[in-house]
Amino acid sequence: MNPEFSAQTLSISAFAKASAELQGVEKLSIFSRLMEESDATALNTEVHFQAQGEMRPDSAGGLAAWVRLKAQTRLPMVCQRCMGSVEMEVQCDRAFRFVATEALAEEEDENSEEDVLVISKHFDLLSLVEDELLMALPAAPKHPSCPQPVKLSVADADFTEVEADKPNPFAVLGQLKKGTTD
Numbered sequence: 425m426n427p428e429f430s431a432q433t434l435s436i437s438a439f440a441k442a443s444a445e446l447q448g449v450e451k452l453s454i455f456s457r458l459m460e461e462s463d464a465t466a467l468n469t470e471v472h473f474q475a476q477g478e479m480r481p482d483s484a485g486g487l488a489a490w491v492r493l494k495a496q497t498r499l500p501m502v503c504q505r506c507m508g509s510v511e512m513e514v515q516c517d518r519a520f521r522f523v524a525t526e527a528l529a530e531e532e533d534e535n536s537e538e539d540v541l542v543i544s545k546h547f548d549l550l551s552l553v554e555d556e557l558l559m560a561l562p563a564a565p566k567h568p569s570c571p572q573p574v575k576l577s578v579a580d581a582d583f584t585e586v587e588a589d590k591p592n593p594f595a596v597l598g599q600l601k602k603g604t605t606d
């Protein structure tokens with residue numbers, strides 16, 4: 425890790441010009457929005473991230489600052505099937521192009537395939553890590569196969585009803601017996 429660069433106040437221009445790389449590990453507990461999406465066992469979960477700066481030619485013939493960001497964590501979430509805790513692998517890998525102003529970023533973000541952000545001398549890379557991981561979260565986290573049996577109280581009620589509609593097997597047997605004696 426390059427000591428010149430801090431993930432929370434990153435000079436994008438200097439980072440890209442130096443083709444610098446920044447790696448880090450943070451506790452999930454510093455990311456409040458990710459914590460809201462996870463269950464109580466998440467406090468010691470780690471978030472790994474890596475950023476790579478680069479200058480690339482832009483369409484105007486100049487050079488634009490780019491940062492490629494990768495982040496990864498294993499987030500304990502609530503399984504939507506059994507409501508137990510399930511660890512979901514969440515990761516992102518995306519490149520961002522930086523432009524001078526917010527207006528330019530909005531305009532270019534709509535018209536280009538890549539994500540466009542506003543350049544800053546104090547860019548909060550950790551906030552971007554959190555944004556990206558939030559977008560990568562599974563909509564319906566589930567165990568591949570749930571460790572606890574799933575409670576099907578609604579299905580149980582249906583099952584009892586169906587059983588009640590069926591004729592009592594002993595009554596049927598009684599009728600058959602009656603038939604033979606007649």
Ligand SMILES: [Zn+2]
Pocket residue numbers: 503504505506507508510566567569570571
């Ligand atoms: Zn489950």
